[in-house]
Amino acid sequence: MTKLFCGIDWAEHHHDIAIVDDTGVRVAKARISNDSDGLRALLELPAGVGDHPDAPIPVAIEKPHGLPAARCVAGLAGAGAVGAGSADPRSRCRSSG
Numbered sequence: 773m774t775k776l777f778c779g780i781d782w783a784e785h786h787h788d789i790a791i792v793d794d795t796g797v798r799v800a801k802a803r804i805s806n807d808s809d810g811l812r813a814l815l816e817l818p819a820g821v822g823d824h825p826d827a828p829i830p831v832a833i834e835k836p837h838g839l840p841a842a843r844c845v846a847g848l849a850g851a852g853a854v855g856a857g858s859a860d861p862r863s864r865c866r867s868s869g
Contacts, residue, residue, distance in 0.1 A: 778818055778831040786810070789817055791829065 775794040780787060787810065791800040800821050804810035823829040 776821060776823075776829045778823075778829050780814070780831065780833040782834050787814070789814060791818060791821055 776791055776799065777794070778789065778791045780789050783806075785806055787804050787806065789800075789802045789804065790798055792798050800817055802813060802817050804813045818829045818831070821829070
């Protein structure tokens with residue numbers, strides 16, 4: 773079974789999400805808005821490719837603090853914050869602070 777990984781690049785006005793498999797092939801991507809519709813889309817994209825509490829897709833998010841990151845971590849079973857460029861995107865995410 774192919775393992776999936778998700779990365780989120782958090783910006784001021786929009787956020788980019790990519791989900792890749794364990795060979796680096798992108799299986800899903802989205803640019804979401806910085807509002808409630810965007811946060812809903814953020815939760816729906818991983819769910820659409822198989823994210824489940826029993827088999828979470830690891831998620832790395834660049835922004836380790838604030839409401840958006842807290843919402844992400846709370847809503848995505850495999851989420852954790854990492855510093856920009858500090859982690860192998862294929863590794864399980866860990867909190868950076």
